[in-house]
Amino acid sequence: MSSTASSHPDTAKQAAILQQAIDVFAEQGFRNADVQVIADRAGVGKGTVYRYFGNKQDLFWAAALEVTQRMADHIWAATEPVDSPLEKIRAAAVAYYEFFDANPACLEICVLDRAEFRGSVPEPHQEYHDALIERFAAIFREGIQRGEIRPVDVNAAIVGLGGLLYGIAFQGCYDLAHRTTAEVGRVAIDTFLQGIRTNPAEPPTDRKEQKEQAE
Amino acid sequence: MSSTASSHPDTAKQAAILQQAIDVFAEQGFRNADVQVIADRAGVGKGTVYRYFGNKQDLFWAAALEVTQRMADHIWAATEPVDSPLEKIRAAAVAYYEFFDANPACLEICVLDRAEFRGSVPEPHQEYHDALIERFAAIFREGIQRGEIRPVDVNAAIVGLGGLLYGIAFQGCYDLAHRTTAEVGRVAIDTFLQGIRTNPAEPPTDRKEQKEQAE
DNA sequence: TGGCTTGGACGGACGCGTCCGTCCGGTGCC
DNA sequence: GGCACCGGACGGACGCGTCCGTCCAAGCCA
Missing domain, CATH: 1.10.357.10 (Tetracycline Repressor, domain 2)
Incomplete structure (x- = not known):
């Protein structure tokens, strides 16, 4: 939070989600990875992850x-x-x-x-x-x-x-x-x-x- | 099916389960593989699989x-x-x-x-x-x-x-x-x-x- | 008949994807 | 310039399907 600027609502969050997805998938494997965990670590809600990436597989x-x-x-x-x-x-x-x-x-x-x-x-x-x-x-x-x-x-x-x-x-x-x-x-x-x-x-x-x- | 003889209760069934485990794990991946499917294909009940191999991971x-x-x-x-x-x-x-x-x-x-x-x-x-x-x-x-x-x-x-x-x-x-x-x-x-x-x-x-x- | 193996029904945990209430920033009217 | 309205971005609670591991009833051999 404290994302004061929010000039580009997309890019920053998307990048954060992507980076966390890489880390969590790498740690847990695809099936074991919980999308909720990726969302938590990226500091966003799960709904936002699905908003940006459609589904778990596309995120991968x-x-x-x-x-x-x-x-x-x-x-x-x-x-x-x-x-x-x-x-x-x-x-x-x-x-x-x-x-x-x-x-x-x-x-x-x-x-x-x-x-x-x-x-x-x-x-x-x-x-x-x-x-x-x-x-x-x-x-x-x-x-x-x-x-x-x-x-x-x-x-x-x-x-x-x-x-x-x-x-x-x-x-x-x-x-x-x-x-x-x-x-x-x-x-x-x-x-x-x-x-x-x-x-x-x-x-x-x-x-x-x-x-x-x-x- | 029709395993009338059952001369060696262990070996034959165990081998069948193992072979099917190899095939199903290979096809589906570990998490995706359903133990029930392995049991079905091997012609045994799920309980038998657990009897012989303890749990899914040990089976793998x-x-x-x-x-x-x-x-x-x-x-x-x-x-x-x-x-x-x-x-x-x-x-x-x-x-x-x-x-x-x-x-x-x-x-x-x-x-x-x-x-x-x-x-x-x-x-x-x-x-x-x-x-x-x-x-x-x-x-x-x-x-x-x-x-x-x-x-x-x-x-x-x-x-x-x-x-x-x-x-x-x-x-x-x-x-x-x-x-x-x-x-x-x-x-x-x-x-x-x-x-x-x-x-x-x-x-x-x-x-x-x-x-x-x-x- | 008694003991032991078998198999599948079942409970419960888990996690995906949805859906709805909230919040925030922008816009138009006063 | 201030205030009320509005649209959409957001988050998280929840429903539903899936599948693990257990447990008990039925069958088979001695």
Whole structure:
């Protein structure tokens, strides 16, 4: 209360509800989450929540879209200043873990999206997802052109990269051999870039970015 | 219905309930799943379900443990006849995707475990998980000894591999660039073994297992 | 016939979404 | 400039449907 100004009745309350929805859904899961609790924490009545978001499910979609946008923004901001495609990919991975380390609730929303709704997201999400794929595909293609990246199947590689990032983040709640998610993520992305196999041609003489992860 | 014999009152009914629990939980999610439906599908009364499994949550744990065991069995069966550590890892990955392609309900149980309970599994699960890690660590170590695998950080590599497998399986419900999960998984595991970076020393002349994924 | 398993009817808790009374800011009339 | 009217934003009480876990009556085997 004491919202003296009330210049825009909508925006402030809507944002408050959305943020609380992210937190409560993340804490409780979709079915367990009580809309009344979201309303209480946002400092509004339950009726107001339904006024702004229609129903519980639409509220969840709104929360999920918000999370997607925040994550994408963070990743793009991290990759843009980098020139090398290979390093762009590494930067994206680091940004990804940074984001979820800093916003664990956002990770849980992604998990719930997959678990509750089998990823059957409405169109806005799909558009964001497709845009993500396409921008990464462009990075991969340029990397291949520049000779930094092997001529791999770009789409499959992106799905693989996505799976790697996603999977490790998901597993963050389990015991990751006593490492933080970001730490494991850094090792994993190095593996993705370089592979685990010894090169059949040469003995392990190609230490180059191994220096920074020296155990 | 018509379970005239009832030779073993326990085992048969218990197994039926467990199987139906896996299916119904996978279809509906934990909170959405109605114990009555599980009982009906298993051909028993709800009271019998509670007699055997105590409560809904314990029933879910039992289902999750069953899934874990089935999956682990399948993977070990696939890796044992293989000699080369590197190929053992590849075989394990293939077996992983095979299993979840053939048993999608089992994948959903894993997703639910993570989503509903943050992976806060009871001890039996943890033991299985630890055993899995240890057996793979042994494979990695032998691979490194034999010179097939770069001297990577074994624990981190395993988490990375697990994340890769897990993540791609999870994403199977999204549009994987019009591929099946198994197909994408095969490409991804190749990437894990070899990396995407061109080797700084030699030009891309090392096609060796690229022949089988020729686009 | 007696003990034990089974199954489904039932009570009660819980939470979604609605609906109605309230309150506040803006507008027109005096 | 002050006052009364009005519309709509707001909040929370409530109704209703859903589903967990229990309990007791009926059946089955020894």
